[in-house]
Amino acid sequence: MKLQSQLTVAFTALLLVIMAVAWYVIYSLILDLLIQDEQRQLKKTGELLVNVLNEQYGTTDVQQFNEILQDQNLQMFMYDRKHDQVLLSTMSNQVAKGFFKNNDFSDTKKTQWQYGNERFVTSRIIFLPEESGLELILLTPLSDLRIVQQSFFTRIFFIFIIGALAAVLISYYLTRKLVTPLSKLKRQLKKIEKRQFDIEHIKATGEIKEVADSVYEMANELQRYMNTQQTFFQNASHELKTPLMTIQGYAEGIKDGIFTEKEAEKGLEVMVSEVNRLKVIINEMILLAKLDSEPSVYEPVKIDVSALINQVVDRAIPFVNEKGITLRHEVQTNITLFADEEKLLRALLNIVFNGIRHAESQIEINVLKKGRRIIITIADDGEGISKEVASNIFHRFVKGKNGETGLGLAIARAIIEQSNGKITVGRSKLGGAEFEINLPE
Ligand SMILES: Nc1ncnc2c1ncn2[C@@H]1O[C@H](COP(=O)(O)OP(=O)(O)OP(=O)(O)O)[C@@H](O)[C@H]1O
């Protein structure tokens, strides 16, 4: 069953149960209320009659009283308690006798009498002074009250039907409002399942809105991931294919004896260097895969940053000198951080070697502490990062002019992120690129 139908049924059932209980309570109470009310009315009428009688005719002028009563449309007895006898009644003699036979007139506790198949509600009013022993007993047939009860029942029943209809409509409206965004969201999820990412935003509130927002974020993330994955495979296969084709070309040439001995010699040299290059690429890819998936390859230790930068400079100096440029470095003393030393060194070297390759005449390394963060900047005065690659320079196999394999920065980022740091790139004051690494203390 659909969620909307389930909710509508549940809501309606709940409302119906509440209304049925209310209706039952009212219906069962109403007859008691009517009886009580009738007794009150009878008592009032009786008291009025007794008063009139006392004032105008002395206590017991039965004959005159009888005449007045015949004019009223009342069912009543005048009863003499002392002698246990009916003095007069507005009913026919036969009926009055029947009543007297069927019911104990002297029992004042009993409020309902039986005659034939009918029950009667009674009300007794004593004449004053009490010693006279005279009582007025007024009666109303219960069937009269049942007619009122019946008409009440019909009315309540109609109200009940209208209420039930309203309940169904209201619950249908409410559940529709609740469920519509969910079914829209379901359609969007189906689209994502088919990898269509042109999803539309859904109007919703509360938790459903939160779920919808998470779905959009998830879809965007998935799309981004699929795109990077796709470019990664394209770039990787291109990067691996080039050396393989070179090797294949030389190998076939040598096998078919097309090359002279000297050319063959040269070909073998090229093949060896290309195989080495492939080995480097594959090792770096394996390293990257490990950095991403195996946190255990990291062995964080306490590092003295100044010593770490010295190691970087020591390794970079030969290449700096070879290129005839200058390398300056400035490190605040006594800065330590917690990271895998060997891997962080590798990340820094990747960035510094890029800098050496691209620099015009100088490179600068600076380390300073800002609050609880350590900021390492590596700047050069080269041509800077070209616009085309700037946005995804840290992705695998992304490289620009003068690039090699395009894995260096991807490796650097993976290492820095695993050390809970961040790396960004911008333009340096020297004119070229500036990489900023932000690490926790
Ligand atoms: N300091 C820099 N100045 C200008 N461009 C740079 C600089 N550093 C990196 N780049 C650009 O970023 C690209 C990606 O750098 P990355 O280090 O990831 O790869 P690579 O140097 O080409 O190859 P390798 O994997 O051997 O490091 C480079 O190809 C280059 O175009």
Ligand SMILES: [Mg+2]
């Ligand atoms: Mg590099």
